[in-house]
Structure formats: structure tokens, C-alpha cells
Amino acid sequence: MASGARTDSTGVREWEGRRRMPAGDSAAQEASRQLALAAAHDRAAADARASASRYGVASATEQRTAAALAPLAAAGYHLLADRQWPGSRRAQVDMVVVGPGGVFIVDTKAWADVTIADDRIHRGQEDVTDDLMTLADLAYRTEGELAEVGLAPGEVHAVAVLAGRSGVDERVGPVHVVGDRDVLRQIARRGSRLGTRQVDAVLARCLEWFTHVAGPAPVSTTLPEPVLPAPRGPVLLTAGEPLLTVDEPLLSEAEVQRAMLEGLMAEPVEEWMAFLHPTQARIVRRSYNGPARIRGAAGTGKTVVALHRAAYLARTREGKVLVTTYIRTLPDVLRQLLTRLAPDVVDRVEFAGVHETAKRILDERGVTHRIDGRQIASAWTAAWGKVAGGSVIDTDRHEQEYWHDEVSYVIKGRGLTRWEQYADLPRLGRRHRLGPQQRRVVWLLYEAYEKELRDRGVHDFADQISLAEAELRREPPTGRYTAVVVDEAQDLTCVMIRMLHAFVGDAPDGLTLVGDGQQTIYPGGFTLAEAGVSVAGRGSVLDVNYRNTREILQFASLLVKDDEFADIEGTTARGDRPTQVLRSGPKPVYVRCAGEADRQRRMVLRVHEVVAEVGTNFGDVGVLSLSRRGVEAATEALKKAGVPVVNLEKYDGVPVNRVKVGTIKRAKGLEFKQVLVVDLVASWITEKAEELDDVDRERRDFRLRELYVAMTRARDGLWVASI
Template identity: 55%
Template sequence: MSEAGRSAGVEAHRLVALADAHDERAAAAREAAQRWMIAHRTERQVAGTLAPLSACGFTFLHDRGWPGARRGSRAQIDHVLVGPGGVFVVDTKGWRDVSVAGGRLFRGQADVTDDLAGLADVGVGTEAVLAELGLAPGEVRVVVVLAGSAMDAVALSSLGGLVVVGERRASAFINGFGRRLTERQQHAVLGAVMAHFPPLGEEAVPRDLSVPDPVIEGPALLTVDEVADTFLAGMLAAPIEEWMAFLHPDQAKLVRRSFSGPARIRGAAGTGKTVVGLHRAAYLARGTTGRVIVTTYVRTLPDVLSTLLQRLAPEVADRVEFTGIHQFALRVLRERGHRVELKLPEATQAFNRAWAVVGRNGLLGSVDANSKYWQDELLKVIKGRGLTSFEQYADLARSGRRRRLGVDQRREVWRLYLQYEQNLRTAGVVDFEDVILHAEASLRERPLEGISAVVIDEAQDLSCVMLRMLHAIVGDRPDGLTLIGDGQQTIYTGGYSLSESGISVAGRGVVMSTNYRNTREIASFASSIVEGDEFVDIEGGPGRADAALAVPRTGPSPVLSSFASHAQHDAALVAHVRSLVASSVDAGDIGVLAATNRDAQALATALRAAGFGVVELTSYTGSTASLVKVGTIKRAKGLEFKHVLLGRVAEELLALTVEGLDDGARERREIERRELYVGMTRARDGLWVGCRNYTVSNSLVEGVKSSTH
């Protein structure tokens, strides 16, 4: 073959190869174009399906740029919705044969969960940006809408709660969160969202933020019944307090803050610690596949917080367990086959018999004839720390107990303890402290699986062993243990330090300093009750109150009244409740609190006799109802009310000084005054305090309306 022939053959082969390459690229381009056209039609179709949300107050941003993408990038977010129910980042998919199992998403047999990881990250980044405004992290939701599907909403726990929902259910799902943001809050959020999600192309801002008239190819839009379902979902959504969705920016950022180990959040009453803890529990649940435990000493608070989370973050409510500390320990023992006979009457009898034999007529009785002091010593100091030998007790600092005990007195206390333990064994029963000790031992032997984080509210009320037990569940893992509380609100004996429980929060402590709940008048009145009070803080050493640096709200002065009899007192309390209701205060916003169960029951009886509906805190679960809430101050810890009436207050607790008290009596008085402080700071707008035989001239209290009857 000639040289020219060979050259022509090579060129022919080259051109054929080039043509094949062009054909291949053209086919790929046609395939890509087809996918883009399907995506375009899918996005327009879903936009039309979501159109009824415009009438529900939602603003739509369509075809927005991917946050942080380089200039000119075509990476886009299909829709961003801002409305009464929060912020929704919506991506549309034309996928078929979709299923969810184990918190992961499948198309047929293929696991496509990781394909959505970038979208989930957009949600996390948006949370961070909007936290600067104070929007709680849970109010940003990432939603994948499956075009043409009627699949119910399912959250992917492996992607921080990203939700997958069928097109036919999407608008009802979004509107089902109800009204969580005010119009002013929506406008503030919308501005930040528009800046965070830039428009695609050259257009600086969207000309029209409403849904365009869709041009749909494929399935018809929502039926009349489906549109009705969208509106009905909004009407049926339980109303939610605005503070739950919108926090102070410092609070919102604290909810999302990551700690390298156990952390503590503390601050004065009213600074929003419990609210932050609730949001943090939901936030931690979204970021993990495990469960989150929220616990505290008082049994009422977990029930209330559980109800609030059902409204606040229903998508993770099944993975957050709210439980009282003793209830949790009993469940652990029961599930592991450890049988315990918890019988408090028998346990009390066991102590009384030990006191009669060892204490009453002996050295301890001569030091303090009040057996309650010594019962607290056994339960809170010895068993609360898990002491097992006299040598441990002999060297113990006994933080928080004013009365000093010498070696001989401590030997008698130990004798009392041993007799009490023998009496318990003979009766075949245990006390609450034993339940905690048994559960702690079990958890140390075999840790609890599937728990990602533990959040402890009112942590200062827990014993040393309780903290050790909870710490054993999560150890020192990042964000595993969050302690929330205020040493000033400690109302139980037996102080200790975190170091005794093997927990360190060094470098991981946060102090909240703005009182968002109380008015200045209420905060000042309550603070005067505990002014100069010293307590043992769990971080070690004598504590001083974390004073609120700012109290923005003002209101009427608290009312302090004294009465010659309980009958006069109770009649005045009922009259004050009646006047509040007459002034348009909902009965459900009123809390009537007392120090003892007996007094709380008496006040509940008086209110019922006057025709008021009452719900006792022992059965209160956080449900909304126009019923006056009545209970002990201890039961009200962590709660708040617009108006609080503190009834049957012991007059000596309001006195400037009380002479002649020994160390034990002085310790009890300080604890009771801190309890009174807790009760007063439950009030948001108004506070009424009633007592008997109160002498105004002997009071620390200033700026209150005082009267004697």
C-alpha cells in the first residue's frame, strides 16, 4: 500500500473513532438533558403541590443557590419555605420504589442515604446561621419530597432527622407544625434565609416570592380533599409557646454547642436553663441514632418536658426518654432481672426502730433530738455517696452540713447506719438510695447500650451516687453528659463535689446570666430571701449565687399578706385567684404552691370549694387546660407560671434574723429559705405570698405591697 493510502486509512480510522466519541458524548448529553427535564418537571410539579401553603402564611424561595458554592455554580436547592411552622429546605426527587429501614433510605435494593448527606449538611449550616437570630435549631427542617408519591413522612435518624415524604403528603406535613413563629420573627428569619441561599443566575433578589402558576406535566395537583387536609393539619397542630421556637441568640447557640466531654450549664433562676436543656436534648437526638435520656430528681418535670417535646420536636420524640432518676434506676433493675422490694413505710419503720435503739437516748439524741437530721445523714451523706466503711465516713468533709461531728459522734452515726441496714434486711425491703446503689453497680458491671447522651436537669439535687450512675452510661464521650442546674436552688442536704463522682467539667462550664422569666420586682424580692446565703456547689467549695446580670422585664410589685388564721389566709388566696381570672388571666397560667403536701391539699380543697377547676402537680403532665395548678414547691421545680401564689408560708422564713438557732436548725432554715426562693422564682408576671403572724418590720424584703389581716 502506498504511503498516501496508509495515511488515508489512518485518517479514516481517526474520523470514525472521533464520530463514535461524539455519538457517545451526544447520547450522554441527551441522557443528562432528559434527567434535567425530568428534574425540572418534578420541581415545578412539587411547587404546584405545595401551593396551598401560600395561603397558610408561607413564603417560597425557588431555585436557590447551594450555600457556600463557588460563584457560577449551578448546584441548587429546589425550594426554601419560611412560614409560621419554621424553615423548610425542600429537595424534590423523582425516585420510585423508595423505602426506609433502620433509619436509612433505599431505592429498590440500593442504599441511597449517603446521596442526601450533603443536603443534611445544608440543614446543619442553616441552623448555625439562624441561631445568630435566636431561632432554635429544631425549627430548620430538611425535607425530601418524592414526586407523585403518597408516602407518609419518615425521618432518617442517620442524617440528623432529615425527612422523606411523598408529594401528596408534603404540604400537610409542613403545615402540621402549626404556628411556631410570629410574623415579626418570620420576617427576620426570611431576610437571613435569602442571604444564606443566594438566587441562581444574575437575579439579586426574587421578584415574586409566591408560588408561580405551575405548568404541570404528569399527575394532577392536589385534590380538594388533600388541600383541605393541608389546612386542617395547621388547625389541629397544638399551639406552642413562642419561646420554644425562638430563643435569645446566646441560648440558641448554646443548644448547638459541642463539648469535648461532660459539660455544665448553670445560672440564676429564670435564665432559661430548662428550656435550653429541652432544646439540647432534641438537638442531640437529631445528630445521633441512639437514645437521649433526660432525667431529674422531681418526677413531675419529666412528664411535662415529654409533653412539650412532643409539640416541639415530634420527629425525635420517640428517641428522647424523659424519666425521674428513681424511675430510671428501677427500670434498669427490672429489665435486668434484679428484684427489689421498695417499700417506703417499712423503710421508715426500719429507721425509727434503729433510732429508738441507738439514737434517741444516746449521744446523737443529746446532740439533736430531731431524728430527721440523722436520717438525712444516713440517706444523703453516707448512702448518697455510697460509703461502705467507717474509715471513709470518719475522714469525710460532710460538705453542706453545718454541724460539726467529732470521731465519737461519727462512730454513733455509723452504729445507727449499721442498725438501720440490718433492719432493712430483716424486713426484706430497700429504700430509694438502695435502688440507686444497685442500679449503679449493675451499670458499671454491664453498661447500658444504645444511649448517646444524658441530660440532667436540676443536677444540684442529685446525690453523688446518682451522678456516678448516669456518668457510667456515657462516660466522658463528647456531648455525652450535660449537667444543668443552679447551686442556689439546692433544697436537699448532703453536698458533694463532682470530683467525688469522678466527673470533670473543667473548661466545659457555661454560665447563663440574663433572667428572661421574672420581672425585676419579682427577682429582687426573691433574691432578698437568700441574700448572703452560702451553699456547697457541686463544682467544689462554698458557692455563691450566680446573680443575673440583666433582668429586662418589669411589672407590679409582689404582694405580701399576713393573716391571723388559716381560714382568713385561704379565703384571701381564693379571692386573689378570682381577681386574676376576672382580669383575663387564664386559670391554667396560675400556680398555687406550698411547702408541704398537707398545705397544698388544703389549698386545692379551698379552690375547688370556690368553684375553680384544679390540677395537682402530682398528676400534671404539661397538657394545656384552664385549671389552676396546685402542688408543693418541690414539685414545681423546673416549671413556670404567669402568676404564682405561695400559700401558708412559715413566717419565720421571712424574718431578718432568728436568734438562738443551733447549727442543725440553722441548716434547715437555710434550705427552707432556698426552697421559698425557688417557689418565688417560678412566677413570670405576678407573685402573691401569704403567711400567718408576719411582722413586716422584721423583714429583709423591700419594694413589696405588705398587708396584715
């Protein structure tokens, strides 16, 4: 050993040359050190006792929650307790409930003095909202995982249970906060949203996502871990609150029976509302860095995806979501569907037709406008008489309606205000070519019509859209809508798209256009570039047909197999074809009738035949016509035969056991188990496109597309009658 140094009994080397402390000083220092060490142990012990108390309370309260939910097992639910929190080494999920009502991630909180206000939750003076947001985040991640098996967004619920509480039904952001006496009823009331097959698929994925906790979480301590007795007897949650016993039932047997009966009696939701194809579920959740387009052939679930996407956007961002479409009556039907599909967010989604939306803008901005159908018709008649009557466009090849569409959809619908804009305009979707002289007359007709409207102090519906769009350009809206979802987007005009785009601009996920160019039944085609909208690289295609049988789709597709149309993205397209058709059924029935009376007789007979089938009633039948006259004739014949009827113009989506009768345009976006198409003329099907001139071919194209729309509304059966 080196000179000048030694080692004491504790192994610590000291230098002999160092000055040594007096004995009293050394003892005092050691006493202080030991006292400090003792105080540290006391603090650690106190922390350990507090932690043990918390775990003991949690154990008891979690057991109570599990006991409260146990009756759900009899209704087809699976209760997964003490699962690993995905992505965490130590955190656990109290309970994951999987069953017909969806997926519920349940976390029990033994909190006292809880207040909820302004979307925040406080425990005493402490804001504990972030604690619940971690649960919300887990639900969101789980939603993404389960989308891979087709569970629709919104069917995963974050539930915070307040131990020892009853009569609690609150929300903090996306988290549902309930008392432990209320949680059974809250889950059971969801009713049946998933079938057995869907529950099995979701359960299998949940077992992979939420792995079982093999043992207790490790405890970090320098002392031997104490052996704690199993909790028993009363556990005091907090001072001033009642003692709770694990074995004490939260609900009486009668209360449990009432809660379960409420769930069993809840109206079942169609499986397509809660369980999608994984491709559909991923599109619903997909984020686009700007305007996006979702397209697909008839029957591929575009409207379903549009509704789910609206609900998803409403859940994941602040502000309201606008769902709009051209058909005036469709928004009411869509609102009813969303009420069943996503009741938690239906109040944050606004449904309105494009014209209703435009009117509201003008009313709020104080812009005077007047719509009067009689005065509009009078203005058109006067303009035609002054300019077009006897001119080069006044021939038997086109009725006045054709030229009215040219003015309303091509000129006004595309926002043209100068002759130079129209002179060389590619008239997308209009096969009838116009020479310079014809175009000049059409433009003069437009100018005369505008003057007649002004002289009468009225506007037409195209003016209503243009005025609203101009208002939004003059003063851009701020924060009215966080997103806009457009169903049947192919039916809108260029100015309509510009108006809706103005609400959200190019914000991520701001504008979603949903539709199918094959189902375009209005003239006046345009490109999104004209509207100032780009969806480049932000498109999705649905290619599996879920609605129609193979037989129905094959029959309907014969009408449009050679059809070409101008797509809104600026290309000439032939229509999307589904890669899969999942269902098969009876062949469509096509009958040639001796006359109108024979057709009406056969129609009534067909209605009685299909409602005699098991699972089909009057409310499942749609009788569709190209014209209002056909609707009136069918309605009269059905009523005379004692068949209950509702006109599609008055149908708002509320289930009603009446045959739905209406024009094909009113049926867009709807579906029926059985469809009857009642005013077909046989020659419309037999005429060959190559033998027609451009005038008749354009007329034929639009008519066949409309019939295609009607036939593809049919889910199980199709009946077509011609004379």
C-alpha cells in the same frame, strides 16, 4: 528553513528522511480517526440530550412543587426558589420555605421505582441514600447558621419531594420523604411555631445564607449552546408512570383548604420552644469532649435548653437519649413538653426519674430488691430507739428528720461504707458541726438502721441507687444510651451521679448536667470529683432571665442575697445572677393574715382575681406550699369555693384548666403565670442570719432556698401570704 524539513498545508512539520506511508494506508488511518471522532461526538450528544432531558424534567417538577406550596404564602410563609447552594459554585437549592412552621429545605426528585427500607433509599437497584444525605448535611449547616439568630435546632427540616407521588410519608435519616401531593400538608401541619418577628429574623438570615442564583449554570461544551424551547405540555417522568402537566393542579381547591385549615388549627407551640436566645441555641448545639455542665440562675431557661439539647443529640447520633431528674413526677411533664417541641424525635428520648432508672436496671439484671415504705419507717424507728434515743444527738435542736437526712443523703448518698470515711468527712452544705462523739453515734445509728432493714428484708431508696450503681460497675452497660441529660442536677446525690455517669462514661457529649446550686433544697452536698466526673473547661452559663419580671426576681432574690452554698464543682458559691431581666410587671403582693382561716379566704379571692385577667385561666395558676399539710388545706379551701384543682403529684404536663396545687419540691422545673405561696411564717423573713446559731441558720438556709424556688416559678404575678 533548515535543510531536510518542510511544512505541509496543515502546518505540521515532517522530516524528509522519514519513510512515508502508502496513500491507501494514510486514508484508512484518517477514516478510522474520523469514525472515532464521530463516535465521540455521538456519545457527547447523547450525554447532552440526557442531561437536557434531566434538566427539563427537573424544571417541570420543581415548578410543580412550587405551585403546590404557593398557598402557604397566604399563611405567612416565604418561598425562596432557585437559591445558591451555600459553599457550591454550581449547585442550587430547589426551594427554601420560611414561615411560622420553621424552615424547610425542599429538593424535588424525579425518581422512579423508589424503595425505602432500613433507613436507606433505592432508585431501582441503585442506592441513592447519599444524595439525600447531602441535603441533610445542608440542613445541619443551615441549623448552625440560624442558631445565630436564635432558631432552635430541630426547626430546620430537610424535605425530599418525589415527583408524581402521593401518600408518601417516610424518613431516611433526618430527611423527610414525601410525595408532591403531600408536601403542602406536611409543612402546613407544623402549625405556628414562630411569631412574625421570629419569622422576619430567620428570613433575613436565610436571604444572606441562600443567595439568589443570578443566571443559569454554565455549560461546558466545544459547540455553540443550543437554544431550547421552554418546557410545555406533558413531561414523561419515567416509563410506566403517568404524564404530568405543569399547569395541572396537584391538589384540588378543597384539598388545599383542608391542608391549610389543618395547619391553622394545629395547636400553637410557645415561642420559647422554637426560638431561643442565640446563646441558648449555640449551647444546645455545642459539642463537649466529655461530661459538661450547664448552669444559670432561676428563669434563665435551663430546662428548655436541656430539652432542646436532648432532641438535638437524638437527631445527630444513633441510640437513645436519657433525660432524668430527681423529682419523680417531672419526667412526665418533660415528655409532654418535648412532644410539642420536637415530635420528630420524642420516641428516641427516654424520660425517667433516677429511682425509676435504678429500678429498671435491677429488674433487668435480676437483682432482688424490695421497697416498702412502712417497713422502712419501722426500721428507722427501731434503730433510733436502740442507738440514738437519749444520746448526745437526741436534743430539741434537731428533729429525727435531720438525722434521717444525715444517714440517707450524707452517708448513703455519698456511698460511705466505713467509719473511717465518715469520721473526718467535710459535710458539704451542713452548717451544724458534729464532734467526734456525735459522729460516732450517727455512724452507729446508720449501722443499726442497715441491720433493721436487712432483718425486714427491705431496702430504702438510697439502697436502690447503690445497688444499681454497683451493678453497672460489675457489668458496664453497652450501648443502652448514647447520651444522658440530667435536669436539676444539684438535687442528686453523689451515688446517683456515679450511676448515670456509668451509662456513658467520658464519651463526648455523653453526660450533660443542668442545674443551679442556688436552688439546692436537699442536704448531703458533694463534689463531682467524688463521683469521678470532671467538667473542667466544659461548662456554660446562662445569664439572661426570660421567665420572671424584674419585680418578681428582685422580691425573690432578697431571700437568698447572702446565701452561700457548696457547689458541686468544689467551690463555695453565692449563686449566679442574671445580667439581664427582659420583662417588667406588677409588684409582688405580700399580705399578713390574721390566721389560717383568713389566709385561706384571701387565697381563694386571689385566685378569682387573677383568672379574671385576660389571658389567664385556672390552669395558669400554681398554689405552692412547703408542706403536705399546707397542700391539703389549700386544696380543701379551693374545692369548697368551687375552684377546679389538680395536685402536682398527678399532673403529667397535659394542659388542664385546673389550679395546680402542690409542694414546692414538686414544682421544681415548672412555671406558672401566677404563683401563690400559701404557708409562709412572717418570722422566717425577718430573722437575721447573724443572730442565729449554726443549727437554726442551716434550717433557715434550706427554707429560704425553697421559698426562692417557689417564687421564681412565677412568670407574671406573685402573691405571698403569711401569718
